[in-house]
Amino acid sequence: MRHWMICSALIACSQVATFAHAEHAYALWGQPRYAADFKHFDYVNPQAPKGGELRMVSNLRYSTFDKYNPFTIKGSPPAYLADMLFETLLAPSLDETATGYGLLAEDVHVPADGMSATFRLRPQARFHNGKPVLAQDVKYSYETLLSKYVSPGYKTLFAEVDSCDVLDDRTVRFRFKKPNRDLPLTVGAVLPVFSRDWGLGSDGKPKPFDQVVVDTPIGSGPYKIGPVKFGRDITYVRDPSYWGADLPVRVGAANFDRVTIKIYKDNTARLEALKAGEFDLMRINSAGDWARRLTGRRFDSGELVKGAFENKLPSGFQSFFLNTRRPQLQDVRVREALGLAYDFEWMSRQMFYGAYQRVHGLFGNTACETHGSPTEAELALLKPFEASLPPGTLGPIGQPPRTDVGDGLRGNLRRAQQLLAEAGWTLKDGALRNAAGEPMVIEYLDSGDSARLISAWSRNLEKLGITLKLRNVDYALYQQRMDKYDFDIVTLNVPGTHNPGQEYAELFGSAAADQEGGSNYVGLKSRAVDSIIAQMAAAKSEQQMLPACHALERIIVQGHYLIPQYYSGTHRMVYDAWRLALPGQIPAYSPGELWAVYTWWAK
Template sequence: MRVWLATAGLMLCAPVWAAHGYALWGDMKYPAGFDHFSYVNPAAPKGGEIRLVSNLRVSTFDKYNPFTIKGNAPAYLSQLMFDSLLTGSLDEEGAAYGLLAEDVTVAPDGLSATFRLRPEARFHNGDAVLAADVKHSYDTLMGPHTSPAYKTVLADVAGLDVVNTRTVRYRFRQPNRELPLTVGGLPVFSRKWGAGKPFNEVVMDEPIGSGPYKIGPVKFGKDITYVRDPKYWARDLNVRKGTANFDRVLVKIYKDNTARLEALKAGEFDLMAFYSAGDWARRVNGKRFDSGELVKGEFKHQRPTGFQSYVLNTRRPLLQDVRVRQALGMAIDFEWMNRTMFYSAYQRVHGLFGNTSCAATGMPSEAELALMAPFRQQIPAAAFGPTYAPPRTDQPKDPKVGGLRENLRQAQALLREAGWTVQDGVLRNAQGQPMVLEYLDSAETGARVVSPWIRNLEKLGVQLNFRPVDFALYQQRLQKFEFDITSIAYGGTPNPGQEYADLFGSQAADTEDSGNFAGVKSPAVDSLISHMVGAKTHDDYLAACRALERVVSHSHYLLPQWYSATHRLAYNAWRLALPQVVPPYFQGETWAVDTWWAKHVQK
């Protein structure tokens, strides 16, 4: 499972730290000595069970190590079994509070962050969590057997020193506001995990973490149960009060969407998130919903929109011309799809940083232009104009903007400029090569959503073949960048930073299993990411991330899809209770696992 850290890269001009936590801008919602997060029920009873269903993209698991590259770990394992030095709250952005660490100090020059561990912190085996374990965890994650995303995100970390038994100091290559949050959020595990074996050989060794749960009964291929550690060291800590309320977290595995939907209706599990507007509108029903046992809940959130997109692999010769990529995007009829297929449940993605202060608007500012100017010959001219807007087909009032037919005419012109013409109904280049592309997916059900785009592309002479493969092969092909086009749901962040070098940096483009699926190799993009990470002021930071959004969007590496401003959760109201306050930045099922509780628990 790939996790993108929500942090920001900004230079420290003065010491910005708090003994009980750390904030990007020095302001924290919760003061030292606070009792609990405001969105939890600190009196929630402990006990009972929550029954979940594994995401279809992880149809089974073959390892207990979530950090190595090969194989699949069980759902929720990282969240439930590993604590970190700091932990964030779900009602605040850009701040984190001490978990394993009782305090954090950032040096006045911004070149180090020192964490002091709580003496009561314990691993599942009863051992104390010591500085040597933190160093071992960091060194292991930076080693050869883990995702390259760690190396990219931690590129500005010079090293980790053990100051004493319970104190560690991270050293940074340059001042960078995001790094204390980044290193503070890294998982910490025991040096004894794996008994000294090379990390890639630590496969089925049960993790030795310090989180609230341990692995319980397992039925391979069917389900896994996590059991709450009654001796969990942080059960009374302010950042953990009202959380980890279930004695057991059962995660069931189903092979296809139909099976798990029917299992939900039959009452075989308690909670399921829905990402299909069609399923939510038409198929989430039945006698258990009629009786009130099962409830459909739409929970609004304030999270960034993210940038779920069709990803065009520019390593492929047919996709290297920006005009070709733009033309492919003009054949997407989102308005028709939203109206007829999605029950008008979605909004269109417009850029990388929607619903955040980093989103570009209108014409570029002088500061943005100054950052892009040195690369004027290397980036699309459109980046110096109005903010990117996906083509529309719903006949807006602007008479210059037509429907799908006009969009396809413009796409034809772009393809013609790029040297592609229709010959006998087939789009060919000067060498007679046809425009034949493959769309890679991990499930046959994806064909329904892609089919309208395929039909529209046929009108341009472009042949897009839908290729479903099993998840293991899909994952392998993504890791090796062996695809033309696929779909990726990128999570958004209000504070983008060094992690964007993994998504769009030139070095990541040549690194297997990196997040740069589009193969972006652009000096302009590299420069803008560098400015974003190293900005000295908030204004400089905003200029850099907005310019980055303009360049990436107008380069059409990604063809934007859609997002929802609500989380759709179907849950068993007879078995589960939830807090009165819905935090603004929660994420689907993880909020329920963390803060809900079982009804009818005997105290």
């Protein structure tokens, strides 16, 4: 993410490595928005006062936490812990895409061959225990996150990183297996850095990382863990000695002395607590709540305000994920038929108050979004695998079925019946059965409150002879079953990106399909997908990246591995206008609550 020219000789490790042409930032495409001498990001208030408390509520699926380690596979960490306590070598800005500015690193060098990225750490960078952040800590963090105790997503993310080398106390170099413009940004802005002292045993030796559970994390961020009601509420307190307060990437940020995250077991309890003044900020995920239930004295007085903050974030792809490891979901015609029974237009009218738009694929609201027929560049990526591609991949990209045009739902269900019959399923004794006489029964796994959201879909599937069973479990069992891919269908909301890369191998790559605790939930194994993701990650320009993005999206869409749901182009948040102030400029790529945590302040 930054550019450095390495001197011809790197002296012995005990000496300091020197560089020429080191850069303050790294931009994936083009030039960084902010010059080397910038004072602060445009979307912050550099005069924002420090102090006060922000009280929030956790909107995470799980209602409690049982550990402080956010990286290990087992257990649930507190909301926002990783964002509050750990820092990266580079920090993104919220008003541009694919750019990182020096945070722990004061500069970065990526040579012309793209085979490495070298970061020089700031001499003032300090962990919460007062020790300096050193290159050995970066290497330790990197190697720990590749261990067997950590989510395998990190292994996939860093699969093309060959090594992490300590050049001297403050200089670390990541070597890559092949040129990849995205990797400097990945290792720079994604890799969390923590102290080697975190998790030391009584003998002074590091414990196995899976045994680092409730040990207080030692990060370098502006906040530390404060008062805790373990398993319930947690407060993060601003470190008055925070080393980076005057950095351009931190000026006007981290303004609250305390950020308290409260936990409530259900949505009704959260809403009533908001109205009662229990907290100051809440993101609203329910269209019904936003339209009808945010009422009362505190709203009437203007104390509580509904803020719909528009953004230019990718739409992501919240979808039903269909597990093709299950025999009944292996036929693409069956998967397409299930999608034909999903009536989004009815849900939009009756349940969502028109607040959401339909997801169309993987890359909505970005340059990667795919339209029409494949270009010659896309065909060059797809045709070598033509025999194994889903039907229609080389034609115009499919769109989610609609029920407000043509023959509507009735026509969609007739088409679904035809597809199911072609796949060998027939209606007998009121149930859809295969050649062995087994009925089609599909389980929808959930740990929340999805009964209302799938009820209409379930009724439509019944018309086809398909039984959709809702299995609601607690979060611990839900996570256990997800880790083992023990489900038929789940809903997942995957955030989008303007610059997709190696992370998509974790979602759809063959190697991830058999990794317990991984994220290839659909179980896809495809040489075409593997090849295309590799080319997408290795693209040296946006012009090279886009055909690979489009080719991948075509395969996933035409393979009906996902049934697209919906998204909102706004962050809907209720906040206490008497206690909180916010900057006048809303950054285009604001992440919602974390934007408030880091750039708002107490009145």
